[in-house]
Amino acid sequence: MPIGLLALALGGFGIGLTEFGIVGLLPQVAADFGVTEPVAGYLVSGYALSVAVGAIALTLAITRFDRKKVLLGLMVLFIAGNLISAVAPVYSVMLLGRIIAALCHGAFFSVGAVVAAEMVAENKKASAIALMFGGLTVANVLGVPLGTLLGQQLGWRSTFWAITVIGVITMIGIWVLVPQPEAVARTSVRGELGVFRRPQVWVSAAITVLSYGGMFGAFTYIAFTLTEVSGFATSTVPWLLVLFGVGMFAGNFLGGKAADRALDKSLIVILALLTAVLVVFALTAHSQVLTMISLFLMGTVGLATAPGLQLRIMRYADDAPTMASGTNIAAFNIGNALGAWLGGLALAAGLGFVSPLWVGAAVNVVGLAVLAAGTAAARRHRDRVAGAPQKSSEAVTS
Secondary structure, eight states, X not given: OOTHHHHHHHHHHHHHHHHHTTGGGHHXXXXXXXXXXXXXXXHHHHHHHHHHHHXXXXXXXXXXXXXXXXXXXXXXXXXXXXXXXXXXSSHHHHHHHHHHHHHHHHHHHHHHHHHHHHTSOGGGHHHHHHHHHHXXXXXXXXXXXXXXXXHHHHOXXXXXXXXXXXXXXXXXXXXXXXXXXXXXXXXXXXXXXXXXXXXXXXXXXXXXXXXXXXXXXXXXXXHHHHHHTSOOOGGGHHHHHXXXXXXXXXXXXXXXXXXXXXXXXXXXXXXXXXXXXXXXXXXXXXXXXXXXXXXXXXXXXXXXXXXXXXXXXXXXXXXXXXXXXXXXXXXXXHHHHHHHHHHHHHHHTTOOTTHHHHHHXXXXXXXXXXXXXXXXXXXXXXXXXXXXXXXXXXXXXX
């Protein structure tokens, strides 16, 4: 794999850390600002919605510019947002910092996914995208648990100071390691937006929203599940999150290889497994041993969909891959926000700290149904296209 992919993974690490690092610190942040758990969860859902906006609006604005300069500019925005979060005196300023940092997220991965795919051969594109997303998984394996531990020992603000420094290092890494891309062909706004006239683009985005809404609906409030239901001490949460992160790391690369072999089939199998894992987790959350196993499997199966989902939407919009990629990144984060909101509703309704797991499983079932229907529709379309020349030939012969 080209060394430039490592720089993209480094960027993914920094962004992944700021997205997920807040999860293990939510109880502290809620207590510090005097807000409830669901309101603290808006720091997750607000970030996700801002990513969705940035993924569409910023991606549309930057598709005609030098991709390397775009990536560097986006990292400046990321650094500024995390710096604001680190010094925030009140909850509203903290939320503002999260929103600013999030605006770069979607566009970064939109451009990065296209750059990664263009660096390799056709049969390795999903694996290249998986390597870029590998930065997210490393952030969960090492960054999030250590960031949570740092926040517990030195205060949650110290974690955001650390993320700010990582952002600077990431920007330098991109400047040094990412090769200068080829000139980008100028396309019209209408041409870029044309991807939204294709049904399978919408199907792909809907699958992403639902699959990630299911997983992150459960994950957003996982610290409360671990402490209030499974009975783990708060100090063990960072180490438990390592299990989730290790699972994500493995699942990301396994999912990429599976998608390179059989894209839609692999996605159907993975989503079915994720639904089963969430159900088992909900039923056995009182057991600490089974909780640890479920946490690992949730990370493994959950992120195994990422490379395939990204490649699926890009294949149905190969003439505007950056816009399609941005749409899918937006869908990822709309799903995150949807899941966090639905999980928060379940908690606010007094259904208990296991309820986000049940909500996640239900949302995943809907996603699986949309994927099955979309796959069938795409197959029928391919059969019609393949059959058309044959019918024409028969007519001529007769």
